[in-house]
Amino acid sequence: MSRAVITSIGGFVPDDILSNQDLEKMVDTTDEWITSRTGIKERRILKGEGKATSYMGVQIVNEILQKRGITPDQIEMLICATVTGDMIFPDTANTILDKVGAKNAFGYDINAACSGFLFALTTATKFIESGTFKKVIVLGIDMMSSIIDYKDRTTCIIFGDGGGGVLLEPSEDEGYGIIDSILKADGSGRAYLHMKAGGSLKPPSIDSVLANEHYVYQDGKPVFKAAVTGMVSTIKELLERNKLDMEEIDWLVPHQANMRIINSVAEMLDFPKDKVMVNIHKFGNTTAGTLPLCLWDYEKRLKKGDKIILSAFGGGFTWGSTYIVWNY
Ligand SMILES: CC(C)(COP(=O)(O)OP(=O)(O)OC[C@H]1O[C@@H](n2cnc3c(N)ncnc32)[C@H](O)[C@@H]1OP(=O)(O)O)[C@@H](O)C(=O)NCCC(=O)NCCS
DSSP, X not given: OOEEEEEEEEEEOOSOEEEHHHHHTTSSOOHXXXXXXXXXXXXXXXXXXXXXXXXXXXXXXXXXXXXXXXXXXXXXXXEEEOSSOSSSSSOHHHHHHHHHTOTTOEEEEEOOGGGXXXXXXXXXXXXXXXXXXXXXXXXXXXXXXXXXXXXXXXXXXXXXXXXXXXXXXXXXXXXXXXXXXXXXXXGGGGGTEEEOSXXXXXXXXXXXXHTTTTSEEEOHHHHXXXXXXXXXXXXXXXXXXXXXXXXXXXXXEXXXXXHHHHHHHHHHTTOOGGGBOOOHHHHOBOGGGHHHHHHHHHGGGOOXXXXXXXXXXXXXXXXXXXXEEOOO
């Protein structure tokens, strides 16, 4: 069996910064509260007429292609994890493929909120392992500013815009690449994290807009607790299944939702903080974007053979962990 290995990475964050000091002028909050409760100092916001999630996707794909030295027509498939596609339909993957000129590819979106990149990466891995395709791009991108209520201090402090992606290719060396994944879901968690209107359950209306139901609704505490237990339990299961100890792991890449969640996960696993990838202070929670943005941010520090665990938790609830041995 061929393994799926990551051969190129791209990332994108918009230039515009929304700092804690900016938020102090918008809602009843303080830099001190946001920093101590979440670890976030600033986040990026995509601005500009006609710019949406696909705009970020195009920048990411172009970086991936340029770094790997291949052309758009060589892409065979693209999976885009997002909850903020340009439109409800069509999918944003196809818009991105059209905009980059990938004439030989097809694609689709995956909606698994903050776990979306792991769900997409695992799906794409199967297409490589089965020998179906040789060049698959996996993206995790969100423009959270499009669904956030900047009058709600409990959510607007957390989320930001951005994302990243990887190119997967086959390798005959079984020791490298995407080795294993554990993915989980519990739909009853939808009660705590969702958007009330805009879907078929409650199509958008003047009333739904006046009631702010087109924005993210979150009950933070149950999400926080479920995130810690879900990430820790799937990491432990993954270690056991692959006969690994946490001491053998070079990098933990946790979803960047809240610095206290990240610290709790590391502490429960007795894992050193300097081996945990963190950029939440710069970018906040970019939903499907956080994991590839971390890999992109830390790419220069990665070495061939590094053992890496990615772990995420998000709306659905969805959660999971993936074990990768770095390939370059
Ligand atoms: C949202 C979150 C940061 C809130 O932190 P928390 O420590 O749970 O805070 P609480 O909700 O208990 O609120 C504590 C107090 O701070 C207040 N508060 C909430 N947001 C605030 C803000 N931005 N500034 C100042 N005070 C705030 C609350 O109103 C509450 O006040 P009260 O005690 O008078 O009622 C936290 O629950 C969290 O990160 N949850 C998980 C979110 C997540 O991961 N989401 C993404 C999906 S994975």
